[in-house]
Amino acid sequence: MKILITGIGGTIGSVIADALSKQHEVTGIDIRPLEREGTVVADLTDIDAISPLFEGVDAVIHLAAERRHTPDIGWDLLLPTNVVATANVYDAAHAAGVRRFVFASSMHVVGNYETDEPWASIAAGRYDGLDPETVPLVTADMPVRPDGRYAATKALGESLGRYYADCEGMEVVCVRLGTIADSNAIGDDPRGCVTWFSHADLAGFFSACVEAPGIKYEIVYGASANTWKIYDTASGWKALGFTPSDNAEDHRPKS
Amino acid sequence: MKILITGIGGTIGSVIADALSKQHEVTGIDIRPLEREGTVVADLTDIDAISPLFEGVDAVIHLAAERRHTPDIGWDLLLPTNVVATANVYDAAHAAGVRRFVFASSMHVVGNYETDEPWASIAAGRYDGLDPETVPLVTADMPVRPDGRYAATKALGESLGRYYADCEGMEVVCVRLGTIADSNAIGDDPRGCVTWFSHADLAGFFSACVEAPGIKYEIVYGASANTWKIYDTASGWKALGFTPSDNAEDHRPKS
Numbered sequence: 001m002k003i004l005i006t007g008i009g010g011t012i013g014s015v016i017a018d019a020l021s022k023q024h025e026v027t028g029i030d031i032r033p034l035e036r037e038g039t040v041v042a043d044l045t046d047i048d049a050i051s052p053l054f055e056g057v058d059a060v061i062h063l064a065a066e067r068r069h070t071p072d073i074g075w076d077l078l079l080p081t082n083v084v085a086t087a088n089v090y091d092a093a094h095a096a097g098v099r100r101f102v103f104a105s106s107m108h109v110v111g112n113y114e115t116d117e118p119w120a121s122i123a124a125g126r127y128d129g130l131d132p133e134t135v136p137l138v139t140a141d142m143p144v145r146p147d148g149r150y151a152a153t154k155a156l157g158e159s160l161g162r163y164y165a166d167c168e169g170m171e172v173v174c175v176r177l178g179t180i181a182d183s184n185a186i187g188d189d190p191r192g193c194v195t196w197f198s199h200a201d202l203a204g205f206f207s208a209c210v211e212a213p214g215i216k217y218e219i220v221y222g223a224s225a226n227t228w229k230i231y232d233t234a235s236g237w238k239a240l241g242f243t244p245s246d247n248a249e250d251h252r253p254k255s
Numbered sequence: 256m257k258i259l260i261t262g263i264g265g266t267i268g269s270v271i272a273d274a275l276s277k278q279h280e281v282t283g284i285d286i287r288p289l290e291r292e293g294t295v296v297a298d299l300t301d302i303d304a305i306s307p308l309f310e311g312v313d314a315v316i317h318l319a320a321e322r323r324h325t326p327d328i329g330w331d332l333l334l335p336t337n338v339v340a341t342a343n344v345y346d347a348a349h350a351a352g353v354r355r356f357v358f359a360s361s362m363h364v365v366g367n368y369e370t371d372e373p374w375a376s377i378a379a380g381r382y383d384g385l386d387p388e389t390v391p392l393v394t395a396d397m398p399v400r401p402d403g404r405y406a407a408t409k410a411l412g413e414s415l416g417r418y419y420a421d422c423e424g425m426e427v428v429c430v431r432l433g434t435i436a437d438s439n440a441i442g443d444d445p446r447g448c449v450t451w452f453s454h455a456d457l458a459g460f461f462s463a464c465v466e467a468p469g470i471k472y473e474i475v476y477g478a479s480a481n482t483w484k485i486y487d488t489a490s491g492w493k494a495l496g497f498t499p500s501d502n503a504e505d506h507r508p509k510s
Contacts, residue, residue: 159407
């Protein structure tokens with residue numbers, strides 16, 4: 001397959017491009033020049049500039065985004081990168097007949113469930129009386145509860161994906177990503193042990209996102225097989241035919 | 256209450272402003288000059304220009320929108336009016352401490368359910384074997400299924416509302432509007448008999464949207480008490496304490 005990755009120079013892009021290149025022809029777009037072969041510098045807000053780059057592409061992985069998600073992040077930053085660029089990448093992919101589209105969404109799209117119990121306790125590391133095998137989970141079909149403007153723009157990307165899947169026959173996977181550290185390390189906060197996505201699992205997961213057969217539209221949660229969960233990761237693993245191999249508990253810093 | 260209506264010059268704005276003015280102080284913003292007292296001409300994409308208009312306002316009704324929703328509607332039209340303007344109106348309302356926010360969303364946000372049965376049959380007027388009292392309905396908590404880019408922008412407005420409600424304590428009502436005709440007439444297509452929202456019911460409904468106590472965040476469907484339904488209008492009426500009085504069947508053109 002020919003795979004085009006936007007934002008290929010970021011942490012996630014670098015990890016998955018290395019892995020996918022073993023099986024596929026990987027090209028990339030980034031806003032900054034990169035040494036990686038097949039990478040083009042382009043501004044995704046310029047649809048005329050980027051459209052030719054989608055010709056002949058089988059699968060797009062759209063990672064490029066403003067990733068700051070603090071409450072005070074403004075529309076001046078979010079609009080070009082998380083709205084216009086995402087709209088353009090969908091449009092360019094559709095115009096070029098791209099079959100599979102993987103959209104990097106975020107757990108923040110449903111992040112406000114973490115203010116409810118039992119998830120608030122799990123995120124805070126208060127495990128008393130909770131059994132990780134039986135806690136209820138936030139699933140993919142629960143209403144969105146964005147925890148900020150950033151999250152609302154990610155919900156928009158998911159909505160657009162649903163439209164292109166339902167009406168245009170594009171195969172769309174929206175990955176509500178957890179926490180991917182540059183260093184692959186787990187921090188010492190308990191929420192990070194819920195959302196940790198190891199680099200090895202990340203690579204296998206995205207390979208499954210582009211390769212899994214029978215996909216129409218899926219929202220999947222992106223995290224490793226961590227003991228403590230808030231989000232229903234298992235349904236996504238099943239849809240994608242993917243088995244994670246890491247668990248944050250095995251790598252948690254000793255206190 | 257002091258109520259600010261954006262897009263007050265449109266069909267919906269005119270109907271509800273007349274009704275709300277009997278009980279409340281109504282001001283308005285429109286992109287075109289209007290003869291209505293209290294109406295200011297302003298461009299909602301200019302947050303500095305509009306922010307002062309939100310001071311002292313108790314409730315905002317955000318109607319202004321690009322309302323064309325054909326599949327070929329482009330981002331050149333949707334971005335300024337349905338994305339930037341909506342983001343700005345939420346921001347300005349929040350900054351001014353507005354308590355209640357009513358967002359004019361659309362049934363198109365979930366419009367692709369109409370491609371599934373039994374809703375496809377109902378929308379096409381094929382009623383054989385269906386009982387309007389027992390057909391399943393599209394509820395407010397089902398995942399969005401936008402039928403185009405326009406609909407995806409309306410889903411964004413709903414997501415932003417959820418954020419402001421969850422995190423900022425704003426009381427938000429998202430109205431997934433059906434069909435409001437300039438003339439109040441019902442067309443001869445069966446879907447219009449499902450989605451018809453009479454002017455009288457529209458006015459009462461929006462009054463309830465601003466006045467109903469105990470609202471945190473609600474998604475409600477906006478249509479009259481029509482015999483044939485696709486969307487779960489009744490839950491919204493209950494949340495708002497509103498009783499519609501019209502039914503499309505009583506006004507349907509004789510064939």
